[in-house]
Amino acid sequence: MKFAPPIAAALALLAASPATAQQAPAPAPAAAPTSPPNLVVVISVDQFSADLFAEYRAQFTGGLARLMSGVVFPSGYQSHAATETCPGHSTILSGARPWRTGIVANEWVDFNAPRADKKVYCAEDESVPGSDSDSYTVSDKHLKVPTLGEWMKLADPATRVVSVAGKDRAAVMMGGHKVDELWWWNGKAFVSYAGRTAPAMVTRMNANVTARIGEAQAPMALPAFCQARSRAIRLGATKTVGDGRFARTAGNAGAFRASPEFDEAILALGAGVATDMKLGQGGHTDLLILGASATDYVGHTFGTEGSEMCIQMFALDQTLGKLFAVLDKTGVDYAVALTADHGGHDLPERHDEHAAPTAARMDRALDPKAAGAEIAAKLGIAGNPLRGSAAGDIYVDPVLPKAQRDKVLAEAMRRYAAHPQVHGVYTRAQILATPRPTTPPETWTMLERARESFDPSRSGDFVVALKPRVTSIADPMGRSVATHGSFWDYDRRVPILFWRKGMTGFEQPLSVETVDIAPTLAALVKVPVPVEIDGRCLDLDAGPGDSCR
Known part of the structure; x- marks a missing residue:
């Protein structure tokens, strides 16, 4: 067609x-090349x-x-x-x-970034003068x-x-x-x-x-x-x-x-x-x-x-x-x-149409801007103490005194955990205390999945996991109607x-x-792996040999 x-x-x-144009197709080899x-x-x-x-x-x-x-x-x-x-x-x-x-994400929050919104794109150099989250210089530095x-x-x-x-x-x-x-x-x-x-x-x-x-x-x-x-x-x-x-x-x-x-x-x-x-x-x-x-x-x-x-x-x-x-x-x-x-x-x-019982669009109240504004009003804090993504890492403003930060974190954890669209909320301390998983990936707990995405220098103060089939796009009238990014x-x-x-x-x-x-x-290609990694070689030989040797 x-x-x-x-x-x-x-x-x-x-x-x-x-x-x-000057090349001819190569004949298929009679046996698997070595x-x-x-x-x-x-x-x-x-x-x-x-x-x-x-x-x-x-x-x-x-x-x-x-x-x-x-x-x-x-x-x-x-x-x-x-x-x-x-x-x-x-x-x-x-x-x-x-x-x-x-x-750890397409973008994260860095409160030391030289820009107002503190967002950093994964493939940029945010130190370039005049750059911002919408106009950035592509880089491999991260x-x-x-x-x-x-x-x-x-x-x-x-x-x-x-x-x-x-x-x-x-x-x-x-x-x-x-x-x-x-x-x-x-x-x-x-x-x-x-x-x-x-x-x-x-x-x-x-x-x-x-x-x-x-x-x-x-x-x-x-x-x-x-x-x-x-x-x-x-x-x-x-x-x-x-x-x-x-x-x-x-x-x-x-x-x-x-x-x-x-x-x-x-x-x-x-x-x-x-x-x-x-x-x-x-x-x-x-x-x-x-x-x-x-x-x-x-x-x-x-x-x-x-x-x-x-x-x-x-x-x-x-x-x-x-x-x-x-x-x-x-x-x-x-x-x-x-x-x-x-x-x-x-x-x-x-x-x-398929009667999926939990399929829904995310409640706008889960957006950190909305949740942070309510928390600030309740605790009497000037400004919004939360930044990040409702379906991922959320950060508490480090400028706040420790006592206030602790109160914000506790209140945020309480609010998110109580929401009917949230499966779980995991703090930085919980995630970092979780041992690296050693079992097949389909058996991993939610904390283990979060652990393998977590970099202490870039990840949030807590991570939110929405329930299955809850779409993190609240409004389908924009450019995107569906997405990914879940656990x-x-x-x-x-x-x-x-x-x-x-x-x-x-x-x-x-x-x-x-x-x-x-x-x-x-x-x-018979090249040694020069660094420590998480993956393993998969045997591509269906016979008695081992392509990983």
């Missing part, structure tokens, strides 16, 4: 480029939950079908509590959970650990690392501190760190995407298996989701980002940069990192069910197939790992897939973690 129309010439740019691959490709599909994978896997015929012929771990875990984009991406190629990476690309460069300085994503935090957290090329979409174009010269492929893709956004988009075709999912869900008096097909007006960059076209542009750019640089063709193992972000924007904008997500899953599968076809043409022996930074949760209004398994579970030509495929149903990906790939 074809979309009408696809992004103009996105992957066609590669088919016509000299770097690919030498390291020439290229490792790591793909993160933002908000690609294990539930979505299970729901649509029977429909995949393209790139995801190819990956399913390799090694499949359908029950991977972003095992920590802070199931957001930045923490999740920090685990994938570091082998470390957020307590170790330092990436990532406390090295990544796979850095391990590979330490073992072989000739290794090249390329990271391309739809979000800066995805490109930075997976790419790490030493990248040869790093590009992300800033809402208008693919950009990089200041002072970097754009490769020709970036310039061509930016021109292509700018032209495409300037065109109106007709409704995309609805695959037959999506028809039963196409039902309008009313949100308020004027808004509906669930039966859309990504039609958009000319110039609507936001709608472009929340559509399958976005992933096509991201993956086309990544493949183009890789082929122009001849990754995997220099006698060394190179690393190509791709962050496909459209699924997350579709999930936030329309929910995880409905025609929109169904079309997105179909398109993602087909676009990945195009990506692999481009890589096949290079003749390079490459291995692929695909996973996600977190899962996702559908909008409560659609859950109501619950629908946000923690993601698929983990490995593929290489000649690999003997199998499926392992037991739980593994995203922190296992980096040491597994390190073993595949």
